[in-house]
Amino acid sequence: MSERTDRPSPGSALRALLARPEPLVLPGCSDALTARLAERAGFGAVYATGAGIANTMLGVPDVGLTTMTEMADQVARIVSAVGVPVVADIDTGFGNAINARRAVAEFERAGVAAIQIEDQVFPKRCGHLSGKEIVSLPEILAKLCAVLDARRDPALVVIARTDALAVDGYEAAIERGCAFAEAGADVVFVEAPTDLDQLAATPSRIAAPLLINMVEGGRTPLLGATELGAMGYRIILFANTAIRIGARAVRDAFTELRATGDSRGLQGRMLSWEDRQALVGLPEIEALEARYRNE
Numbered sequence: 001m002s003e004r005t006d007r008p009s010p011g012s013a014l015r016a017l018l019a020r021p022e023p024l025v026l027p028g029c030s031d032a033l034t035a036r037l038a039e040r041a042g043f044g045a046v047y048a049t050g051a052g053i054a055n056t057m058l059g060v061p062d063v064g065l066t067t068m069t070e071m072a073d074q075v076a077r078i079v080s081a082v083g084v085p086v087v088a089d090i091d092t093g094f095g096n097a098i099n100a101r102r103a104v105a106e107f108e109r110a111g112v113a114a115i116q117i118e119d120q121v122f123p124k125r126c127g128h129l130s131g132k133e134i135v136s137l138p139e140i141l142a143k144l145c146a147v148l149d150a151r152r153d154p155a156l157v158v159i160a161r162t163d164a165l166a167v168d169g170y171e172a173a174i175e176r177g178c179a180f181a182e183a184g185a186d187v188v189f190v191e192a193p194t195d196l197d198q199l200a201a202t203p204s205r206i207a208a209p210l211l212i213n214m215v216e217g218g219r220t221p222l223l224g225a226t227e228l229g230a231m232g233y234r235i236i237l238f239a240n241t242a243i244r245i246g247a248r249a250v251r252d253a254f255t256e257l258r259a260t261g262d263s264r265g266l267q268g269r270m271l272s273w274e275d276r277q278a279l280v281g282l283p284e285i286e287a288l289e290a291r292y293r294n295e
Helices: 010-018 032-038 050-058 068-081 095-109 137-150 164-168 170-183 198-205 226-232 241-260 266-270 274-278 281-295
Strands: 025-031 046-048 084-091 116-117 157-162 187-190 210-213 233-239
Touching: 010 116, 010 157, 025 032, 025 157, 025 241, 032 046, 032 068, 032 241, 046 068, 050 068, 050 241, 068 084, 068 095, 095 116, 095 137, 116 187, 137 157, 137 170, 157 170, 164 170, 170 187, 170 198, 198 210, 198 226, 226 233, 241 266, 274 281
Parallel strands: 025 046, 025 233, 046 084, 084 116, 116 157, 157 187, 187 210, 210 233
Antiparallel strands: none
8 A cells, every 4th residue: 555645744733833822832752652641642843852862762861861862762763653653852953054954954864843953062951950060152053053054844833032031131041042943933932931030022023933941840830731831832842751750759659669569559650551452552563463374
C-alpha cells in the first residue's frame, strides 16, 4: 500500500495549531513513552526537552553534556511514537553556525515540527541556573541565519531563545528578541523573566509569537495558560513537569518497596497491566501478528 502524500508536514501541522486563537500548551517529554502519554491526554503537540533527556538518558544535569547525535536519536524515537508535532530543543546548535546547520538537517530527518536554538555560550546551562554566559548578538544572528537557511521544509518552525535577561538584564533580552524576530525567527523565547511586570510587558515589545517557559520553583512566576494567553503568549511550555512528577512517584514507590519488600500496596498507584500494554501498542502488534500468520 502506498503512503499518503496529502498529509501536511510536521511544521505545517504545528503552524495550524499556532494559528488557533488559544495558546498552545506544550508538555515536555524526555522519552517515547512520556510523549505517548501526553498525546493520549489530548495535547496537540509535545516538546522534546533537552534538560529532561540529559536527566533521564544520562542521569546528568542540563549543562551541555549531551551530544547532537544522542539528542537527535532520542528525539527520533519520540517522533516515531506519536502522531502529533514534536518541538525539539537543540540547545546552542552543538557548536558554531556550521554545526547548527548540520543539527537542523539531522533533526529534520528525525521528523520534528520545530527546533529551538539559544544564544548561550557552549557548554550551555539550564535557563534557570546561575552562571550562564551568552554569545555576542552578531554571533547568534549569524547562527540563526544558518538555521533558517538550512531548513529543507520552509514550514519547519524556528524558535529563537535568548538567555540575555539573566546576563545583561531585561532590556538586553528585549533587544535580542526583537533582533531575532527581524531576522526571521518564527517564535521568540525570552527565558526566565523574574517578575510579573516583565512577563506582562514582553509580548507587546517583540513583534513575533512568543513562547514562555513555566518552571516550577524556577526564576519565573508560575501562572496558568489562561493568564499567560491573555498577556499575549502563544506557546506555554511546561518543559519538565512530567519528569519531576514521574521521578517523585518512582522515588516514593521504591522507598516503600525497599522498606516493605512488597508491591501489593503500590498497585493502586500504577498503571494496570492492561493499560500498560495498550499504551505501548501491544493490541496493534498482536493484530499484525494475526494478520501475517494468515497471509
